[in-house]
Amino acid sequence: MNALRIGWRNLMRNRRRTGITALAVALTTAICIDTMAIMGGVRQQMVDAGTRLFVGDVQAHAPGFRADRSIYRALVDPARLLAAAQALGIDAAPRSYGFGLVSHGIKSAGASFIGVEPAAERRGFDLPKEVFLGTYLADVPAGSVVIGRKLAKSLAVEVGDDLVAVVQAADGSLGNELFSVVGILKIVGEELDRGAVLLHHADFERLFVSDGRIHEIALRAHTRTPAGVVAALLPAAGAAVLETWRELNPSLSDMDRLIDASVYVFVVIFLLAGSIGVTNTMLMATHDRVREFGVVKALGATPWRILRDVTLEGFVLGLSATALGTIVGLAGGAYLQEVGIDLSGLMEGTMTFSGVVWNPILIGVVRPSDVLATIACMWVACILASLYPAVKVARLNPVTAMTDV
């Protein structure tokens, strides 16, 4: 511990220089923490928007359903999976899918019909809250539909209007029903906006003569990770395929990983900038004390000992600076988490990226692992930064050093 105290004392010999360097390192640390918080928030928001609305964390389908979306490729034993999910406290929403035509007046368009259980959707997902006009589906079937915003626009349909649905029913007959539009969704994502017609599963059954077929169970975990949900439900899945949102939306997953990776690149750049300051300071500090080092070496100090002492000095600088930087960084992070940065002034209307709608307020997410990683990396950077000056001094010739001017 003496070495640390000596290091500290040496640093204090030139307070101003130490202080400026410490400030630079502290600032770098704080910036790293806050940048990671902002980018973490961006990633979180992106993933949430892609999953909390409708997709969920995990989905179960019959094998091959995702490839052709055939109405005949239904889950074999959905009740078993639903029961297992309920027992584990995982929100589950069963859905049926079919394709057909909807028409209003002289306008018609292709539509993707989704039979849902409104109560389950309300419990586990955010889509029922994203109604722009009107209301979401009621818990009891009433011949009502909720449609996507862009579909409503292309059909020139308003809440209260009738919609004719014409489909190929599962028994081969022509499915043909009249529905009442009770709600129009907000802009939530390309697929839902353009073609979604949500209806109560009993109404879906009537239209498609689908014999109770369920094609998809979407699951939202609260305490488990998506992989954890898959593992927990695998025994009850039977032949059904369980996939996480990463497999269901690979482009979103790639985007998430890309942002994560690029943040680390930023952090490395910041750390380099901070460490150069430390190297410079240590060079100056050791240069001033060349005669001292000469004397110490003459008295028997090994090069290794000198290396250790100088590096330790750099470490102590890093230690105190990162402590300060972490406090500032966490304060900034707390602000970002609670308040965030409002960018809505910069955007006109809503922005969609990769099928997902962006919230213009950037909220930060501080991950403990990020903070600890930043601190550790900064320490390592300070130590490495001090190595060059340390080596220089450790190899001094005592005689020439002692008599240095």
Next chain:
Amino acid sequence: MPSSQRVSRCARLFCATLVLTAAAAAHAATDAKRILDRVDDLYRGDSAHGKMTMKVTTEHWSRELELEFWSKGTDKSLVRILAPLKEKGTTTLRVAENIWNYLPKTNRTIKVPSSMMGGSWMGSHFTNDDLVKESRMTSDYTFVVSFEGEREDRQVIELSLTPKPEAVVVWGKVVVEVEDKTVLPLRTRYFDEDLREVRVMTFSDTRTLGGRTLPTRLRIVPTDKPNEATEVIYDEIAYNVPLDDHTFSQQNLQR
């Protein structure tokens, strides 16, 4: 024979051969055109009215529909479902490239959007596009006789058709097989742009309807799903009946 005489004799023989070959070729070409035109016009007339049964078999279900149809020229047709009860009264009207469906259950008429034209008509293996297309084989395709001889105990002529560059057809190639004597179609094979066979239409049960002798049973089998099929059996046809344009209007759809 003196050489000059020999030369002129050869020349005459050569010219004669040329003329004969040309005549034969022209005759064959006219024959092929005649065959294709006949096949095209077999089910058409200035107007037609009749009844048919359509049986559709798919992997998951099979159904039988009774239909009544009217057609005028090459661009107007009306098809009404008579049975089964669930769809009775459902009517499809086609005028030029547009198709409307009337649905009695909801009492609504909907226009089929162009994005759905490739979709199946009434659940069969015919597409909406099939109903609308008015391609004429002789004007939209270039054709060659690809086979002439005996096949399955019958004398047949096979013609291979390739679409002309400016023709608006969905097929990459069509092969028409007709019986030599009667010039009635036996089989038509349809290929996509990659020249992969997509479906085969076979003609059978030749009878006389409305004064014409023609195959009354048409069967379409998609090549990738050989256990599925759509079969159309003509029960009655009357040709050149008087039909006014009002028959082919949206108002008449809801009758």
